[in-house]
Amino acid sequence: MPELPEVEVIRRGIRPFLTGKSIKKIILSDKKLRHSVSLWDMNRELLGNTIVTVKRRAKYLLCHLDSSALLIFHFGMTGNLGIFPLDAPIAKHDHLRIELHNDTELRFNDTRRFGSIHLLRPEETVDLENTFFKTTGPEPFDAAFNGEYLFNRAKKKTQPLKTFIMTNATVAGIGNIYANESLFAARLSPVRKVNKISLEEWNTLVKEIRRVLQHAIACGGSTISDFVNASQESGYFQMNFKIYGKDGDKCSICSSIIQKQVVGGRASFYCSVCQG
DNA sequence: CAAGTTACCTGACGGC
DNA sequence: TGCCGTCAGGTAACTT
Structure with a gap:
């Protein structure tokens, strides 16, 4: 994936x-x-x-x-x-x-x-x-991707936060796994309505998305499922997921049980205490 | 027009 | 053992 x-x-x-x-x-x-x-x-x-x-x-x-x-x-x-x-x-x-x-x-x-x-x-x-990228949003590492941009884009929408950041027109490149990980890192609930998120929270999310993606790249990409890196060696570095696929496990911050819930048709994992 | 749902695919896995 | 249902999720097309 x-x-x-x-x-x-x-x-x-x-x-x-x-x-x-x-x-x-x-x-x-x-x-x-x-x-x-x-x-x-x-x-x-x-x-x-x-x-x-x-x-x-x-x-x-x-x-x-x-x-x-x-x-x-x-x-x-x-x-x-x-x-x-x-x-x-x-x-x-x-x-x-x-x-x-x-x-x-x-x-x-x-x-x-x-x-x-x-x-x-x-x-x-x-x-x-x-043309080809007409409907594609900014790269996560671009200056154009910032809290103010997200705040303005979200203020008239009622979507769940996780769906919003997985939408390519919002920001490029974030799929289900890194959406889950970024929201956990930013301590934001995947089901929050985007028009209720503060500018400060958007700023935090931008920072955490960048950190999570950067870390994953540094780890050589995750090796979940059938991803094989370009040299065809499976799993030379394994990204350690903190929340994705961890339902039933204890939250690494507060030890509460990690929940799983379908949001926007996709499996979502979160700590209901840390991401209240 | 926003938001939600489904189709496209194969393989792994669990239940019986 | 093997059959069947379910799940995985990126994107576009579709419906509500």
């Missing part, structure tokens, strides 16, 4: 193996992803071109080509990218293989196919923020 930290870890993991490499061959599986690209379009925009930078925006990974074309990956629930020797066995659910000129291969694997692959032609990449 790659959220922002996991995508960032994948990016850092594969970037050195991709930059400066040109694309020699592309192989697609016959399975459809949530969104995918035809082999014909891939070949036209990618073959013979060189990857110049690997970036991230929200939970998307962006491979910029020297032609200015852009190959974009979203990992959905179970997606992953890795670099392999050409003769490494093909895994079940490998949906895209991009052979590079140095006889290595970038492989996109996605068991549940909630992931997506997008390809933008050079002329489509000039103003990404107003």
